[in-house]
Amino acid sequence: MAPRYLTPSANDGSVKVLQLTDCHLFADKNKDLLGVNTYKSFDAVLNAIKAQNFDYDFIAFTGDISQDYSVTSYEHFAKLISFLGKPVFFLPGNHDDGPLMYRIFEDLGVNIAKNVITPSWQFVFLNSEVYAVPHGWIERKQLDYAAFCQKRNPEQHMALLVHHMPMLVNSAWLDTQTMHNSDEFNTYIRRLHRVKAVITGHIHQEFDETVRDIRYIATPSTSIQFMPKSNDFALDNLAPGWRYLTFRPDGSIQTTVYRLENNIFIPNDNVDGY
Ligand SMILES: Nc1ncnc2c1ncn2[C@@H]1O[C@@H]2COP(=O)(O)O[C@H]2[C@H]1O
Numbered sequence: 001m002a003p004r005y006l007t008p009s010a011n012d013g014s015v016k017v018l019q020l021t022d023c024h025l026f027a028d029k030n031k032d033l034l035g036v037n038t039y040k041s042f043d044a045v046l047n048a049i050k051a052q053n054f055d056y057d058f059i060a061f062t063g064d065i066s067q068d069y070s071v072t073s074y075e076h077f078a079k080l081i082s083f084l085g086k087p088v089f090f091l092p093g094n095h096d097d098g099p100l101m102y103r104i105f106e107d108l109g110v111n112i113a114k115n116v117i118t119p120s121w122q123f124v125f126l127n128s129e130v131y132a133v134p135h136g137w138i139e140r141k142q143l144d145y146a147a148f149c150q151k152r153n154p155e156q157h158m159a160l161l162v163h164h165m166p167m168l169v170n171s172a173w174l175d176t177q178t179m180h181n182s183d184e185f186n187t188y189i190r191r192l193h194r195v196k197a198v199i200t201g202h203i204h205q206e207f208d209e210t211v212r213d214i215r216y217i218a219t220p221s222t223s224i225q226f227m228p229k230s231n232d233f234a235l236d237n238l239a240p241g242w243r244y245l246t247f248r249p250d251g252s253i254q255t256t257v258y259r260l261e262n263n264i265f266i267p268n269d270n271v272d273g274y
Contacts, residue, residue: 021201035268063093063163136164
């Protein structure tokens, strides 16, 4: 798949990215996930982002676009996100049908390139999906693809984007469904030397930790939120959110999470999963 070369708009060469994740759309716009209408919450997030009027070069969507694997859910996604008028790149999550997405998204205006290259940074979109199970696994060929991208453009800092967090987040139930071969992932990417960040979805909460000079970042879902550090499945009443990241030419990253104000997307009480 051809890479996508992109010239950032900032004068200082910084690359600005909007990260969105885990919108869990259904074919039926009226359906909800544990009490939250995911179509409406995603639409509300997109409207709030538009109202902020911040500058960014592209949108990175880190998986779980669909909750029902349907073509219609992907059509809803493409239509809704086109409202922002920016290039969109994605990777599949555990609730997605990866092959279907790569087949239909280009015609729907969503980029299927897995490598976005700018003069100072490059972004590699990796697939950790194991079809229809919650945990992740990174195939060796995905890692080799990251190495190939680095070889093709060895000067750029690298950010890897992948659905599953390759580290534990101190939440027993979620920690059973991380990337199951995260040791292999982390060992491999450390050897690449250029990787500065791993950006994920899946954990439906804000997360930002640095281990051995690599920053591991996750972002709230645009739908339901998981309670941080909970041993058992538990939802949080925090609002749907999104994240802006600025990747500076010196290799540093500045980032901020935002959430909807006056949240009306409150999940049901006492649910024990989905
Ligand atoms: N009670 C539960 N215990 C363990 N896993 C769950 C539970 N409820 C849902 N899940 C799965 O855990 C996943 C976490 O994030 P996802 O949005 O990928 O989708 C969720 C479900 O597939």
